[in-house]
Amino acid sequence: MGIGDDCAVLKPTPNQHFYISTDTSIAGVHFFADDDPWSVGWKALAVNLSDLAASGATPVGFTLNLSLPRMDAAWLAAFSQGLLRQAELANCPLVGGDTTSTQPDSPLLVSITVFGERHCDANRLARSAAQEGDQLWVTGIPGLARLGLLQRYEQLGRLPNLLDKPKQALFRQTWAALPTPLQQQAFTRLTRPDIRSQFALQASVWMHAALDLSDGLSGDLQHIAQASGKTLLLHASSLQAIWGGVLGSNQDVFSPSVSNFLLETSLIGGDDYELCFTAPPSHAEALLDLAKSMQIPLCVLGQVQASKSLAHGVVIQDKKGQETALRSNSYNHFGP
């Protein structure tokens, strides 16, 4: 129905299930209050589309709740442009919402709820669907967004909020050695992530468990391990090879401690909105071909194994074959 009516009305496609996901973005928590509004709008929808993608659902529309401490027409115009550009690319129209004013000292807040469809007979990409023998896959460069975030904190003089002194030094050394295009890519991944929607849709038939990397690899993998009752074996060398691939000859300047810093960044860095999934090895070739045709980086990180203990979990294996249980360091909103 039109703007102003009480409800939006969607006509479900026959034999499709209806998928719903919702996420809130808050100034000062999920984005910097002075972030450019185009990116804030883009990302607020993107993080929701990422959940649909990880469920293999095709977007059909979204609603928007906007809470504004003040009316800033220029900010709103740019925000809307970024939001609606993402909506247009995803073929996901705005179908409803509300706008409310809050106290002048309140943070700006964006809640978005997205709707999607997936055939009722299609496989469910639940976190609990990982099977023994599956390979563990990831798109893109896990941790890249965190490098962008750390540099934003550095620019704001707030890096000590996130890293202790030795790690600050390691980060500065790392950042300085990154090729400029990769630095730019890190900022883009942080503020205007491209969601792997098309790849996810087409590849979903080959996947078992899937999720989007929003909390960080180590935390998100725990979710799959716990829900599926399996152990996930992660090869440190696979993550380091991803960095090696993008750094090329630059990696020669890196010390082992910088290399470890990048590995740790990959494990704890949230906000990547890359796709992480498990699939049987028989589909490996098809997955790699599809990713290549879409120019999407895709790598195997490890395998799904029978659970080694009652505490299902994630194990990381170094190049000497040494295995270490990985603790969840994902972002916890009310953690210490």
Add this chain to the structure above:
Amino acid sequence: MGIGDDCAVLKPTPNQHFYISTDTSIAGVHFFADDDPWSVGWKALAVNLSDLAASGATPVGFTLNLSLPRMDAAWLAAFSQGLLRQAELANCPLVGGDTTSTQPDSPLLVSITVFGERHCDANRLARSAAQEGDQLWVTGIPGLARLGLLQRYEQLGRLPNLLDKPKQALFRQTWAALPTPLQQQAFTRLTRPDIRSQFALQASVWMHAALDLSDGLSGDLQHIAQASGKTLLLHASSLQAIWGGVLGSNQDVFSPSVSNFLLETSLIGGDDYELCFTAPPSHAEALLDLAKSMQIPLCVLGQVQASKSLAHGVVIQDKKGQETALRSNSYNHFGP
């Protein structure tokens, strides 16, 4: 899918359209920060169910976005109880959501998105569907929630924020003369409104235009008049008769100025979440019978007429037959 998965999945009923509505409730704007949390939870869902009801849709589920400045387990427990009690009564389960922490000085914020279904061949209760000759109906006592709100402001010593001096005196005179059960009903309507969902569902086949009274009668009626391109003629005597009905013999103590104050309260009072709709006179008896069987107060307020001018609008007629164009005084979030 389970808690923690990226999406909720709903299975649409064949031949039903999918209805979506969303509303945000903010501490200090939509409720008092010290309101009892049970009521805050109840009302946050109720105001959304009210939109579904006004569209004739049957609830199927909702998502919740909660933004909390701090973790208060007791508050959250009571909030959840009120929310889930309303959800249980409406047969509308929580299917997903997220919880985020905000700065300690930020207001608590609740965004809810509700989903409902209505048969694809059923009439659309759009604001634009009012037809010439329709009667204009309202459930309950428009303005009752505002009396509760004014008394809350009085208790907080903030009545001058809402009313000028002469009106403050009129309000105090009015409130003091209200029977105690009606005073309690005013608070209940403000904080724990019962939504007219069952009545709306059954009566929807007889309705043309419909909406829920969230912004106040004068503003909400303008929405119907504008969208339908009609003039709505409102009888002041009908609104006064509603008050007369609930005040009984108490109304004898009221001066004409108090009576006018109640009339004005009915016109500008938002937050009632009563149902307002138009329907052909041929259905009047069926509507009244249904309302009676459900013990829901239901009254005709006026008629839908051909538009008298290019500026479609709302006209109020006093007992002498004098007509006055009614200006919209509904709540405007960014108004002066």
